[in-house]
Amino acid sequence: xxxxxxxxxxxxxxxxxxxxxxxxxxxxxxxxxxxxxxxxxxxxxxxxxxxxxxxxxxxxxxxxxxxxxxxxxxxxxxxxxxxxxxxxxxxxxxxxxxxxxxxxxxxxxxxxxxxxxxxxxxxxxxxxxxxxxxxxxxxxxxxxxxxxxxx
Amino acid sequence: xxxxxxxxxxxxxxxxxxxxxxxxxxxxxxxxxxxxxxxxxxxxxxxxxxxxxxxxxxxxxxxxxxxxxxxxxxxxxxxxxxxxxxxxxxxxxxxxxxxxxxxxxxxxxxxxxxxxxxxxxxxxxxxxxxxxxxxxxxxxxxxxxxxxxxxxxxxxxxxxxxxxxxxxxxxxxxxxxxxxxxxxxxxxxxxxxxxxxxxxxxxxxxxxxxxxxxxxxxxxxxxxxxxxxxxxxxxxxxxxxxxxxxxxxxx
Numbered sequence: 001x002x003x004x005x006x007x008x009x010x011x012x013x014x015x016x017x018x019x020x021x022x023x024x025x026x027x028x029x030x031x032x033x034x035x036x037x038x039x040x041x042x043x044x045x046x047x048x049x050x051x052x053x054x055x056x057x058x059x060x061x062x063x064x065x066x067x068x069x070x071x072x073x074x075x076x077x078x079x080x081x082x083x084x085x086x087x088x089x090x091x092x093x094x095x096x097x098x099x100x101x102x103x104x105x106x107x108x109x110x111x112x113x114x115x116x117x118x119x120x121x122x123x124x125x126x127x128x129x130x131x132x133x134x135x136x137x138x139x140x141x142x143x144x145x146x147x148x149x150x151x
Numbered sequence: 152x153x154x155x156x157x158x159x160x161x162x163x164x165x166x167x168x169x170x171x172x173x174x175x176x177x178x179x180x181x182x183x184x185x186x187x188x189x190x191x192x193x194x195x196x197x198x199x200x201x202x203x204x205x206x207x208x209x210x211x212x213x214x215x216x217x218x219x220x221x222x223x224x225x226x227x228x229x230x231x232x233x234x235x236x237x238x239x240x241x242x243x244x245x246x247x248x249x250x251x252x253x254x255x256x257x258x259x260x261x262x263x264x265x266x267x268x269x270x271x272x273x274x275x276x277x278x279x280x281x282x283x284x285x286x287x288x289x290x291x292x293x294x295x296x297x298x299x300x301x302x303x304x305x306x307x308x309x310x311x312x313x314x315x316x317x318x319x320x321x322x323x324x325x326x327x328x329x330x331x332x333x334x335x336x337x338x339x340x341x342x343x344x345x346x347x348x349x350x351x352x353x354x355x356x357x358x359x360x361x362x363x364x365x366x367x368x369x370x371x372x373x374x375x376x377x378x379x380x381x382x383x384x385x386x387x388x389x390x391x392x393x394x395x396x397x398x399x400x401x402x
Binding site for chain 1: 324342343346
């Protein structure tokens with residue numbers, strides 16, 4: 001490299017390193033705002049500002065889904081394997097909604113500490129397999145991909 | 152001649168427009184054939200032979216377009232950024248041409264990734280769009296591509312346009328690791344990576360093979376378009392040079 005090229009090389013490196021550091025600091029400062037949802041533990045711990053709309057994400061607790069008769073309203077619980085929050089939702093659930101499935105709901109906490117959702121989104125996991133494999137896994141009782149329930 | 156000298160010689164020859172033009176013309180037909188074959192294998196394998204997913208049924212098959220497009224959107228940007236750095240430091244014109252020819256392809260792949268993702272998101276998640284870190288950073292990538300194209304075409308002087316575009320491409324390159332790690336650093340609706348965990352990919356082998364075929368086919372497709380674009384860009388940029396005159400008179 002000629003001295004001129006060396007100089008430009010240093011300039012370009014400084015540009016990339018400097019900007020990465022800057023953006024990195026900004027992202028760290030904004031960390032909380034970039035997360036899409038709060039976990040049930042955060043909600044139970046009162047980390048969510050009161051009277052504010054927010055999203056909550058977690059796994060639908062097994063055997064917690066309850067449909068109210070003659071209505072669309074569904075009651076279910078969300079957990080992050082530590083804490084649990086009761087949810088209430090009136091509307092059509094996505095196809096992938098089921099117990100043990102990860103979901104993200106948007107809405108507000110009411111006075112009784114029940115999260116009243118007006119939107120429920122299914123969060124599917126990163127595992128892809130044919131149904132036969134899933135069945136075999138279930139029968140053997142093993143967790144093939146040994147996923148934790150939540151992060 | 153040592154190996155190092157040989158590699159340098161190869162780089163210098165590649166950077167020579169006349170040599171690159173000729174070589175690109177020779178490689179192109181083979182690339183087109185390979186692209187077509189791999190894409191057919193990938194499509195038939197993915198749409199017909201791969202089994203349906205345990206949760207998403209046949210709907211998951213959009214993965215065979217969505218994931219390769221998303222990979223390409225980032226890969227093409229990295230090619231652009233690396234070539235921009237080379238152009239800024241060594242002033243190699245060919246690098247600028249590669250960067251410029253890549254922008255439109257990259258933007259198309261990004262658009263395709265966003266649209267197929269949206270179509271996939273509606274039945275599976277229950278929404279077309281959500282402002283989570285992965286989707287937002289990918290949308291930002293599309294704007295970076297469009298900004299790059301816009302900036303370059305707003306400046307008439309080729310050298311100035313090249314420099315300005317290169318700086319923008321380098322600045323935007325910071326977005327690439329953010330897109331990749333967005334699903335790890337923050338909680339998102341988008342699921343985390345399935346394939347890049349090489350020790351234990353979370354996708355069955357008979358679903359994975361067509362996906363990898365498609366990924367390579369997309370890369371080769373990019374190469375085809377890149378060769379065609381950069382050949383015509385080269386001709387235009389070098390229209391006053393001796394080798395182009397010879398080329399025109401001889402044909």
